[in-house]
Amino acid sequence: MALVLNEEQVMLKESAAGFLAEKAGVAQLRALRDSGSERGFSDEVWREMVEMGWAGIAIPEAFGGLGYGYTGLGLVLEQAGRNLSASPLQSTVLVAASVIGELGSAQQKEQLLAAIAAGDKLVSLALQEGAHHAPLQSSLRAQAQGDDYVLNGEKLLVLDASAADTFVVIARTAGEPGDEQGLSAFLVDADATGLAIAPRSMVDSRSAGALVLDGVRVPAGNLLGEAGAAWDGLSRALDVASIGFAAELLGLSTEAFERTNAYLKERKQFGRVIGSFQGLQHRAAEMFAELELARSIVLQALHAIDDGEADLALQASAAKAKLCEVAQRVTSEAIQMHGGIGMTDEHEIGFFIKRARVVQHIFGDYNYHLDRFARLNGF
Amino acid sequence: MSDLEQFRQDTRAWLEKNCPESMRVPVRGFDDFYNGGRNPEIDHPDQKLWCDRMAERGWTVPHWPKAYGGGGLNSEEVKILSQEMARIGARRALDSFGISMLGPALLHFGSEEQKLEHLPKIARGEIRWCQGYSEPNAGSDLASLATKAEDKGDHYVINGQKIWTSYADKADWIFCLVRTDNSGSKHEGISFVLFDMDQPGVTVRPIKLISGNSPFCETFFDNAIADKKNLVGEAGNGWTIAKYLLTHEREMISGFGAAPKKSVGQVALETIGADATGRLANSVLRQNIAQYQLDTMVFGATMKRVGDEAKAGQGLGAASSIFKYYGTELNKRRNELNLAVCGEQALGWDGEEYNGGALSRDWLRSKGNSIEGGTSEVQLNIIAKRVLGLPDA
Numbered sequence: 180m181a182l183v184l185n186e187e188q189v190m191l192k193e194s195a196a197g198f199l200a201e202k203a204g205v206a207q208l209r210a211l212r213d214s215g216s217e218r219g220f221s222d223e224v225w226r227e228m229v230e231m232g233w234a235g236i237a238i239p240e241a242f243g244g245l246g247y248g249y250t251g252l253g254l255v256l257e258q259a260g261r262n263l264s265a266s267p268l269q270s271t272v273l274v275a276a277s278v279i280g281e282l283g284s285a286q287q288k289e290q291l292l293a294a295i296a297a298g299d300k301l302v303s304l305a306l307q308e309g310a311h312h313a314p315l316q317s318s319l320r321a322q323a324q325g326d327d328y329v330l331n332g333e334k335l336l337v338l339d340a341s342a343a344d345t346f347v348v349i350a351r352t353a354g355e356p357g358d359e360q361g362l363s364a365f366l367v368d369a370d371a372t373g374l375a376i377a378p379r380s381m382v383d384s385r386s387a388g389a390l391v392l393d394g395v396r397v398p399a400g401n402l403l404g405e406a407g408a409a410w411d412g413l414s415r416a417l418d419v420a421s422i423g424f425a426a427e428l429l430g431l432s433t434e435a436f437e438r439t440n441a442y443l444k445e446r447k448q449f450g451r452v453i454g455s456f457q458g459l460q461h462r463a464a465e466m467f468a469e470l471e472l473a474r475s476i477v478l479q480a481l482h483a484i485d486d487g488e489a490d491l492a493l494q495a496s497a498a499k500a501k502l503c504e505v506a507q508r509v510t511s512e513a514i515q516m517h518g519g520i521g522m523t524d525e526h527e528i529g530f531f532i533k534r535a536r537v538v539q540h541i542f543g544d545y546n547y548h549l550d551r552f553a554r555l556n557g558f
Numbered sequence: 559m560s561d562l563e564q565f566r567q568d569t570r571a572w573l574e575k576n577c578p579e580s581m582r583v584p585v586r587g588f589d590d591f592y593n594g595g596r597n598p599e600i601d602h603p604d605q606k607l608w609c610d611r612m613a614e615r616g617w618t619v620p621h622w623p624k625a626y627g628g629g630g631l632n633s634e635e636v637k638i639l640s641q642e643m644a645r646i647g648a649r650r651a652l653d654s655f656g657i658s659m660l661g662p663a664l665l666h667f668g669s670e671e672q673k674l675e676h677l678p679k680i681a682r683g684e685i686r687w688c689q690g691y692s693e694p695n696a697g698s699d700l701a702s703l704a705t706k707a708e709d710k711g712d713h714y715v716i717n718g719q720k721i722w723t724s725y726a727d728k729a730d731w732i733f734c735l736v737r738t739d740n741s742g743s744k745h746e747g748i749s750f751v752l753f754d755m756d757q758p759g760v761t762v763r764p765i766k767l768i769s770g771n772s773p774f775c776e777t778f779f780d781n782a783i784a785d786k787k788n789l790v791g792e793a794g795n796g797w798t799i800a801k802y803l804l805t806h807e808r809e810m811i812s813g814f815g816a817a818p819k820k821s822v823g824q825v826a827l828e829t830i831g832a833d834a835t836g837r838l839a840n841s842v843l844r845q846n847i848a849q850y851q852l853d854t855m856v857f858g859a860t861m862k863r864v865g866d867e868a869k870a871g872q873g874l875g876a877a878s879s880i881f882k883y884y885g886t887e888l889n890k891r892r893n894e895l896n897l898a899v900c901g902e903q904a905l906g907w908d909g910e911e912y913n914g915g916a917l918s919r920d921w922l923r924s925k926g927n928s929i930e931g932g933t934s935e936v937q938l939n940i941i942a943k944r945v946l947g948l949p950d951a
């Protein structure tokens with residue numbers, strides 16, 4: 180597929196840009212933070228997103244979605260990155276819907292994906308247990324008891340934990356940490372007995388939380404796919420998620436860069452605008468080049484999802500690693516080039532580096548994905 | 559069968575029949591391409607044969623119009639031709655500055671007479687061209703060039719000196735930037751002229767580089783003559799042509815960074831070995847290689863994206879500057895990694911055991927990639943000013 184946007188995609192991108200800038204920009208994120216919102220996003224704005232079809236943007240039409248594919252979702256996520264828009268687009272639409280799409284039975288997909296697309300259900304993946312993304316190290320136990328499973332253990336960094344109606348909990352029904360075999364995915368409702376949801380205050384002011392599962396009993400029918408065989412599908416869904424978060428980082432970094440470039444043309448020192456200094460010009464030009472490269476790999480990776488390319492894992496790790504690198508560089512330089520004002524809470528640029536840091540970490544940071552990229556290249 | 563499918567079959571059959579076996583092996587290096595000219599350097603007799611056969615069909619420049627010695631192929635057909643050539647490992651039949659640099663400029667700015675005169679000779683590899691741009695006092699600041707061309711009615715008399723003239727000692731003709739007027743700003747008064755190097759007023763002296771090779775020359779003009787019919791465009795309008803041509807040069811140089819068949823990571827595994835987990839045994843080197851290969855993949859995606867956007871009528875204005883900057887920096891990184899990976903092997907300078915010192919010489923040569931054709935710093939200036947709109951100091 181040619182690495183260009185078609186007309187439909189350009190329209191989607193433009194309408195997303197307009198809507199999010201007006202309804203879900205940095206000012207709204209600040210207001211959510213200052214009001215101490217536990218859900219971390221505005222239900223009203225989310226409802227409007229649902230009405231525009233975004234909750235089902237990548238979900239096939241057969242399951243009630245728009246069927247725009249992940250390239251379409253990626254464009255919306257890019258705009259969400261630009262505006263730091265808080266919503267369940269990431270937790271539910273990008274991640275959970277992909278996991279369900281990969282692992283769910285036909286009936287589960289019909290029910291859950293349709294509910295997600297209609298905005299009736301928020302779902303979030305509960306995967307990480309330690310300080311780092313290490314999916315094969317999952318050790319939360321699910322013990323078979325009669326027709327049920329009983330789950331015991333803890334999860335961290337569960338996105339939109341306070342708002343989710345249902346969690347997809349990755350658990351071990353067999354094997355040891357490190358094994359691909361034995362990983363299973365369970366649907367656990369937020370009001371399940373024995374489930375404690377602890378909202379955590381995160382650096383990006385978005386809602387993530389920890390789960391403690393203490394003897395949570397679910398019927399075997401809540402398994403997504405076969406017991407012990409979740410790894411392949413989970414792994415593909417994580418690749419999709421990584422590419423989606425790379426798209427968010429692309430928008431976030433581009434916006435942080437453009438705001439910084441504008442500031443370079445406005446701020447005066449030594450009697451002239453600081454953007455006339457070559458020491459800053461070359462750094463700005465290098466960042467621009469890096470951002471153009473970043474845009475290419477994100478688009479190529481999004482196409483790889485929609486085209487069912489065999490090298491999805493490579494594309495995903497390349498996109499996430501590159502975007503982590505670029506986002507870190509651009510947001511750090513954004514603070515430096517803004518100088519003292521960039522260190523203040525009053526200025527908006529600080530919100531970008533905070534959100535970037537969380538997105539960089541989720542489902543594998545630069546170090547994780549560069550290591551994986553090398554492995555996938557055979558060394 | 560579609561026309562394109564028919565074209566593919568015909569092309570495949572023709573290549574099978576006409577591409578000599580010896581031209582189906584990879585070139586050993588940049589110098590191994592056939593460059594043509596009045597006194598061509600011929601390492602293998604099949605080089606000229608292959609070039610002549612391809613030129614007869616216009617396939618040394620398949621996308622040029624037939625009237626000028628090209629193949630008159632559309633972009634789909636050009637793609638098929640290159641796919642079919644790649645399929646049998648056929649090397650390019652002719653590689654020259656005439657094709658990559660002067661040709662595009664003449665097609666765009668040349669008069670009909672100039673196109674008919676010069677392009678077919680480029681296509682057939684009869685005339686080898688060199689580029690007279692840089693001067694001792696006009697490197698990054700190219701527009702301050704001082705080589706003077708005096709108007710003598712039907713011809714110009716040229717005096718001055720060029721430097722870094724690639725392969726001037728092997729070239730037959732030169733496309734040259736000269737100053738025809740000193741009265742305006744430095745960008746005005748520059749003209750683009752073509753003339754024969756085989757005349758008493760032209761002297762060429764090769765420059766030996768740190769790599770031990772001499773791809774560049776100093777070129778002296780002492781009352782050299784250029785016929786006025788070989789002034790391209792208007793007198794004083796040469797800077798516009800020069801810039802257009804530079805974008806082609808930048809793209810060519812950035813292409814040096816294209817990934818070779820065997821990745822650096824694979825070579826490193828063979829020379830250094832893996833640890834118990836299958837990772838390259840040296841984790842520091844492994845990270846450097848992974849970063850390089852990641853950037854190479856991302857750069858490749860960007861080349862594809864910009865190509866696709868150009869086809870769709872969109873365009874990234876600063877593409878050639880980004881490619882020149884990034885491609886050459888990548889190529890330098892690759893050469894540094896080659897040295898790190900190959901160790902002692904990469905320190906050899908001469909002899910069969912060191913493959914003629916190819917690794918060390920390529921490494922040294924690569925240092926020039928980010929200088930020639932506009933330094934990395936000049937590319938960053940262009941991006942900062944033209945794209946980002948940052949003001950002059």
